[in-house]
Amino acid sequence: MRKLAILMMMSFLLLTITGCYNRRTPSRFQLKDSTRLTDSMTQAKFDSLSMDQKDSADFAIKHHYSVGFNFIIRGDSIDLIKQQPEEVVSNMTVDSFAVKKGARVAVTDIHMLKSDSVDSVWIQLVTDQYELGWIHESKLLKNVDPDDPISQFISTFSNRHLIFFLIIISFIAVGYIIRKLMRRKSHIVHFNDINSFYPTLLALIVASSATFYATIQNFTPDTWRAFYFHPTLNPFSQPWSIAIFLISVWAMLIVGLATIDDTRHQLKFDDAFWYLCGLGAVCAVDYIVFSISTLYFIGYPLLIAYFWFALRSYFRNSRNVYICGNCGARLHRKGRCPHCGAMNE
Template sequence: MRIKLMIKMMVCMLGICLMLNSCYHRHNSHQQHAAMLEYSDRQLDSISFSTTHHYTNKYNFMVFKDSIHLMRQQPEELVSGLSVDSFSVKKNQLLVVTDIRMVPQDSIDSVWVQLATEDNRFGWSRESRLLPQVVPDDPISEFIMTFSNVHLLIFLVVIVVITLAYLVRKVFHSNAKIVHFNDIDSPYPLALVLLVSISAAFYAWIQTFEPEMWRQFYFHPSLNPFAVPKMLGVFLALVWSILIVGLACVDEVYHRLPFGEALLYLGGLAGVCALDYIIFSVSTLYYIGYILLVAYIWFAVKSYRRRNS
């Protein structure tokens, strides 16, 4: 027994020593505080540019439009009226920022960006012409760009298709299920449409009052709500909530309705969510969306409580 006790004590002491050793922090005499570091003028300019423009040297872009034209010569040659030539870079090709230059003589745009292509060609472009034609090389940024450009058309098509489907069903069947009016006995569809509405209004609020914060998120996106400013964290939490509640809706609907009716109901629910997104994301930009959102929440909750009292 004594031997076993001694072995246990030795193991415990060894474990404690290992844990204490892992907590030891060796002081590095060569390490300096960030405030004590000296930066060159070029580094200071790069930091300042990154703060206001949200990208700097070695930042990766991808061509989003059909093609982009880059000038081979220096920007000063174009401003001086000299002849220059250019080359095109096709869609979905990568570009890397290699230099940024301020050209005060340029009356169109004083910011010029030099980019390198995948085949080691170098060219210049005005920033105002460059940014609408490229997207940050990140899947989230690409999704934001694509969604911002075509989402209204897609949602309008969805709404028209779903509306026609409901009209056809009304002709042949009565008492069709639809959210808000003849809904199923479940809180998930209500929660989903309210989350979409609140998210759309909050997205428009960020666009209106914190455009630079959204611009920073566009150039440096993240899906982690805790890795971004609080306002963006709330928005990302709402987006994750929409995904989770949406999956719960699908499971709930398929357990409560036959397959055909469930498919049509989910299509109608998607159409209502699309309509809510369009209405609140646009109307909130003109401040009337806040009033509409309160009225919509009151209407949705009252309708649900009346049906499920």
């Protein structure tokens, strides 16, 4: 109970600290006069704006970025056109230049060209070398991330190639680690667990978070897109769906620390290492299985079944009901003590 109370206090402290999170200061080439429509803007203020300002505000709401927004190039490179979009549509000769991967760019202008059959939205960018150029929005968004580490982290773990790679590696790792642990008759979550509920709780939180993440993707994708463009670690400033997801991420971190602490006290270093490796592999598989299966609505009954299996396994196998008469170690059953080798009848 004492440890649980400490964890609850840590959770409250971390969430309080994240409430002070502010976005970075604008970059040296980010425009400062962009029009933004915030939640605090009243209808009267909106009505007082000019037509161009209203269009800019409406674009910012629908697309989640506007003039002055910073991007970082994710793809190999993008080509920016020096001339105006009308010249491109009219098939006139134009010049272009490449912006390489990792470069930072800022939006300086947004132009709607209805006569363009490819994409009516053109975005003008300025590079960190102060070069100006135009590009279709559809082509731009495929090759950039918002210039924020959280957005870039989300983009990395949403990459399809990475997911397929993680699937293969995770299943290989799980098979290898479980086989190794079974041969050594070592502890492993859900099967021969240690006397702590934290590992089981961590696996359940990971599975639940992955399921909830996929649920947001299914039912409120625009909410997730808004979070992607304007991320934060503070759950109190977000819509309820994003807030729950962020709280689960913080809970994952805190319970993970408690798991490491409990494992360190109950097992020797090498046993603790392999136990945590096995737990990490199980959590990786949980994330992949539930985040993908929930997209096809299979994850919901699968999560219920997983909860039943995990809780049943813990209460059935993890409770220590005996104590070794020689060294005092806790035992699941009578017989030879795995710690000192003494026989307990």
